[in-house]
Amino acid sequence: MDRNMLPRHLAIAERHVALGETHLARQEALIARLDRHGHDTTDALALLATMRHSQSLHLKDRDRLLRELAH
Numbered sequence: 001m002d003r004n005m006l007p008r009h010l011a012i013a014e015r016h017v018a019l020g021e022t023h024l025a026r027q028e029a030l031i032a033r034l035d036r037h038g039h040d041t042t043d044a045l046a047l048l049a050t051m052r053h054s055q056s057l058h059l060k061d062r063d064r065l066l067r068e069l070a071h
Contacts, residue, residue, distance in 0.1 A: 009065055010062065010065040010066065010069065013058065013062035013065055014062055016058040017055070017058045020055040021055070023051055024048070024055060027047065027048045027051055031044045031048060
Protein backbone atom coordinates (compact mmCIF):
# COMPACT_ATOMS: atom_id res chain seq x y z
CA MET A 1 0.00 0.00 0.00
CA ASP A 2 1.17 3.50 -0.77
CA ARG A 3 2.64 4.82 2.48
CA ASN A 4 1.01 8.20 1.88
CA MET A 5 -2.41 6.54 1.94
CA LEU A 6 -1.86 4.78 5.28
CA PRO A 7 -3.07 7.68 7.48
CA ARG A 8 -6.23 7.98 5.42
CA HIS A 9 -6.91 4.25 5.62
CA LEU A 10 -6.19 4.29 9.34
CA ALA A 11 -8.70 7.11 9.86
CA ILE A 12 -11.34 5.08 8.02
CA ALA A 13 -10.51 1.98 10.05
CA GLU A 14 -10.74 3.94 13.30
CA ARG A 15 -14.14 5.29 12.24
CA HIS A 16 -15.31 1.74 11.55
CA VAL A 17 -14.13 0.62 14.99
CA ALA A 18 -15.93 3.53 16.68
CA LEU A 19 -19.14 2.92 14.76
CA GLY A 20 -18.90 -0.77 15.53
CA GLU A 21 -18.71 -0.05 19.25
CA THR A 22 -21.80 2.14 18.99
CA HIS A 23 -23.71 -0.51 17.05
CA LEU A 24 -22.69 -3.24 19.50
CA ALA A 25 -23.85 -1.18 22.47
CA ARG A 26 -27.20 -0.49 20.80
CA GLN A 27 -27.72 -4.14 19.93
CA GLU A 28 -26.84 -5.23 23.46
CA ALA A 29 -29.30 -2.69 24.89
CA LEU A 30 -31.99 -3.90 22.49
CA ILE A 31 -31.41 -7.50 23.53
CA ALA A 32 -31.66 -6.55 27.21
CA ARG A 33 -34.91 -4.69 26.55
CA LEU A 34 -36.37 -7.58 24.55
CA ASP A 35 -35.38 -10.01 27.28
CA ARG A 36 -36.91 -7.84 30.03
CA HIS A 37 -40.20 -7.86 28.15
CA GLY A 38 -40.14 -11.60 27.60
CA HIS A 39 -39.45 -11.56 23.85
CA ASP A 40 -37.43 -14.15 21.99
CA THR A 41 -33.89 -12.88 21.54
CA THR A 42 -32.58 -15.69 19.33
CA ASP A 43 -32.33 -13.65 16.14
CA ALA A 44 -31.03 -10.57 17.95
CA LEU A 45 -28.31 -12.66 19.60
CA ALA A 46 -27.34 -14.18 16.26
CA LEU A 47 -27.05 -10.70 14.77
CA LEU A 48 -24.96 -9.61 17.77
CA ALA A 49 -22.57 -12.51 17.16
CA THR A 50 -22.19 -11.43 13.52
CA MET A 51 -21.63 -7.84 14.60
CA ARG A 52 -18.96 -8.93 17.08
CA HIS A 53 -17.20 -10.88 14.34
CA SER A 54 -17.29 -7.84 12.06
CA GLN A 55 -15.92 -5.70 14.86
CA SER A 56 -13.02 -8.10 15.36
CA LEU A 57 -12.20 -7.74 11.65
CA HIS A 58 -12.31 -3.94 11.95
CA LEU A 59 -9.94 -4.11 14.92
CA LYS A 60 -7.54 -6.42 13.08
CA ASP A 61 -7.52 -4.09 10.09
CA ARG A 62 -6.86 -1.05 12.28
CA ASP A 63 -4.07 -2.87 14.13
CA ARG A 64 -2.48 -3.93 10.83
CA LEU A 65 -2.50 -0.35 9.61
CA LEU A 66 -0.96 0.84 12.88
CA ARG A 67 1.84 -1.73 12.49
CA GLU A 68 2.47 -0.61 8.91
CA LEU A 69 2.69 3.01 9.99
CA ALA A 70 5.11 2.10 12.78
CA HIS A 71 7.59 0.57 10.33
